[in-house]
Each structure stands twice: as structure tokens, then as C-alpha cells.
Amino acid sequence: MGKADYVIRVSETPSAVSASEWDALLQLQHHPTPFMRHAYLAALQNSGSATPATGWSPHFITLHDSSGLAAACVLYIKDHSYGEYVFDWAWASAYEQHGLAYYPKAVIAVPFTPVPGSRLLARDTASREALIQAIQSLCAENNVSSAHLLFGAEDDLQATTGSGWMQRHTVQFHWHNRPDGYKDFDDFLSGLNQEKRKKIKQERRKVAQAGVQFRHCTGTDISQEDWEFFYRCYARTYREHGNPPYLTPDFFQRMATDMPEHWLMFVAEREGQAIASSLIAIGASNIRADGTFPPPQRVAYGRYWGALEPVDCLHFEACYYQPLEWCIANGYARFEGGAQGEHKMARALLPARTSSTHWLQHPAFADAVQRFLEREGEGIQNYMEHLEQRTPLKKPV
Numbered sequence: 001m002g003k004a005d006y007v008i009r010v011s012e013t014p015s016a017v018s019a020s021e022w023d024a025l026l027q028l029q030h031h032p033t034p035f036m037r038h039a040y041l042a043a044l045q046n047s048g049s050a051t052p053a054t055g056w057s058p059h060f061i062t063l064h065d066s067s068g069l070a071a072a073c074v075l076y077i078k079d080h081s082y083g084e085y086v087f088d089w090a091w092a093s094a095y096e097q098h099g100l101a102y103y104p105k106a107v108i109a110v111p112f113t114p115v116p117g118s119r120l121l122a123r124d125t126a127s128r129e130a131l132i133q134a135i136q137s138l139c140a141e142n143n144v145s146s147a148h149l150l151f152g153a154e155d156d157l158q159a160t161t162g163s164g165w166m167q168r169h170t171v172q173f174h175w176h177n178r179p180d181g182y183k184d185f186d187d188f189l190s191g192l193n194q195e196k197r198k199k200i201k202q203e204r205r206k207v208a209q210a211g212v213q214f215r216h217c218t219g220t221d222i223s224q225e226d227w228e229f230f231y232r233c234y235a236r237t238y239r240e241h242g243n244p245p246y247l248t249p250d251f252f253q254r255m256a257t258d259m260p261e262h263w264l265m266f267v268a269e270r271e272g273q274a275i276a277s278s279l280i281a282i283g284a285s286n287i288r289a290d291g292t293f294p295p296p297q298r299v300a301y302g303r304y305w306g307a308l309e310p311v312d313c314l315h316f317e318a319c320y321y322q323p324l325e326w327c328i329a330n331g332y333a334r335f336e337g338g339a340q341g342e343h344k345m346a347r348a349l350l351p352a353r354t355s356s357t358h359w360l361q362h363p364a365f366a367d368a369v370q371r372f373l374e375r376e377g378e379g380i381q382n383y384m385e386h387l388e389q390r391t392p393l394k395k396p397v
Helices: 019-026 038-046 089-097 125-141 154-162 183-187 194-209 224-240 248-258 313-328 343-349 363-388
Strands: 008-012 055-063 070-076 105-108 146-149 164-175 214-219 263-270 272-285 297-307 333-338 349-361
Touching: 019 038, 019 055, 019 070, 019 248, 019 343, 038 055, 038 214, 038 248, 055 125, 055 146, 070 125, 089 363, 125 146, 125 154, 146 224, 154 349, 164 343, 164 363, 183 194, 194 313, 214 272, 224 248, 224 263, 224 272, 224 297, 263 313, 297 313, 333 343, 349 363
Parallel strands: 105 146, 297 333
Antiparallel strands: 008 055, 055 070, 070 105, 146 349, 164 333, 164 349, 214 263, 263 272, 272 297
């Protein structure tokens, strides 16, 4: 089937798309995440976090046939490259040096969210291919230089292969539970080499000796006061790095109201006073194995944190050790630590390759970028091999 076999609609607001149909289609994908839910994307826009005013102009593309919603995605027309975590500043600079405009460009991604997952929601291969045709038509109509699908699932990458799209790879760091599940945090530590095991124990001891204790809550048990305190911490961390926070208080209020089941919060307290907080997203992922759907794996995603007081090693405790301890206790299969950060390996988050795919309208620049990506890909492969040699896990006897 081609584009002519579908009714194609493009809306600049998520309210024009049925939330139930969108979410039902999402759950058919091999790698659904909470961040592609209709409520999450709507909250980004309706809270003022990802809007034309902040440089994210949303276009919700849907394809319908006689059976209903067959394919969908959200595409943003952008005039900058902030909030993406796949860096293309050098490409933009090269365009400028040749008197060409790199912006506006199109991005198929979840704003400010470098979490791998399905981006092209589709009922089957034919509808996914028709969705890609619709994306390229929209790009031509908006006179954009390029389209970038970021942190996509394997289906997304396969669907764009051979259509002039070019793959690019980056490295993240993810923790994996043992197949039969660790009994507790000490059982997890027993699988690490002595150096890393000793380091983690020392870091945890420093936080405890500073008089810091943690409590956690999930879903509707996270109080309004907790959400407000978390935002103070989150905003302060951004401002300490010289940037305003990407996400508004209203965004998190919408998460508390519309998606409470997907959130886990840790609050650090000292002498009865809250001093730091971390926010973890929780969900399930149908990672495809050998062409089949395995049982959904429960996955946690490290997202945001902040502190009002400096305490040595508090970041590691709030963002890694407390979440890992919770994941072990609750039978979660994986904890994704977010973008970049070799330091995560010392906390037993191991390297994982993530992928994006890119389409450039200008033939000469597309050729140049293809050559660049081939060289970069070799470097990424060498980097992965180097990291794997530095594993924190015990070597087999």
C-alpha cells in the first residue's frame, strides 16, 4: 500500500488525535515507552515546554484506513538543535559555511528525552513505509534541510534503510538485572570485581555518615508537596549549570495528574529536612528477540535529579544506588541511565549502543555526512570494544 491508500492528517496539536487510538497503536510496537504515550507528548506541548515558542513546532502525522489508525508519529520542525542529545552542530556549521540553511530541520523524537524506543508507530510494515513517505512529503512542503529520527527502535531503522536515510550510533549505559533476579543489593555487588564493589560501598557509606536517609514513593502516593520540592531541586540544578530548565512546573503537574503510574520519586532527608530528590520513570518494554515478542520486561529510566545542599556522593546514591536497590526489590529487568557518562560503568551500568537515522535533502551534503558517519561508526565500535574490556563485572573463573 502507498500513501494514496490512507487518509493522511497532519495536526499541530495532540488534541486532534485520539489518545486511546494512539496509545493502542503504541502498545503494538516492539519497543514502547511511557515517553511516547499521548499524555506525555500532550503534556510537553500543553505545559509550554515543547512549543513553537521554545523552538519545537509539533506536527502529529496520522494515517488512517478503513480499520482505523494505521500509523502515526510526532515530528517537530526546529530552528535549533537543543534538547536532542544527538549532536549535529558540526553539520549545521558546514551548511552555514557553504551559504546554505540547515534550519529549519525536522526531528522525530521525544523532546528532552534520550530514551530509545519506537518512534514510527505502525500496524504493519506497509503502513510504516507509507508513514515514512508522508514524513518526507511534509519535509518537502516545509522546505526543511533534513529529517532526524532519534533513538529509534530496530523497526524504525529497518524501515528507513534504503530510502536515503543514514544510521548513526551513540553509546548509553544501562544496568541489567540477572535473568533469575538478584536477591538484594549485596547479591548484586557480589557480581562486581573487588575494586568496584569497594568503591560503591565507600560511596554509600559517605552518604549514610553524612546523616542522609532516603524515602521513596510511587504513583499517587507522591504528594503535591513532594512534586513541588522535586521541581525546586530540578530547577536549581539546571540554573547552577547556567541554563533554564527545559520542563516547566506545569509539565510535572500534568505527569502527576495524567500519568502517575509511571513515576518513582526518591527524596533525601537530613535531620528531618528534605535536601535532594531524584525522579525515575517506570514502564514496560516489549524488546523483540528473534522476531518474536517476549514477555514485557519491566524497565526503569533515570530522568531528573537535583539537590539543595552539597553532600559527597549524594548524586550517585540518589540517581543510581537507590534506584538499583528498588529495581532489584521489585523485579525490574533493566535500568537505563540516560545519555552519556562513562562514570556510570563504575556503578555497573554497561555500554549499550543506541541508534538514530538521518535524511538530508542536499545530495552533496548527504554524501559528505555518509562518509562522516562511516568514520564515526568505526570509532563508536572501537569505543564499545574498549569499554567492554573495562567491565566492572567479575571475570569468569
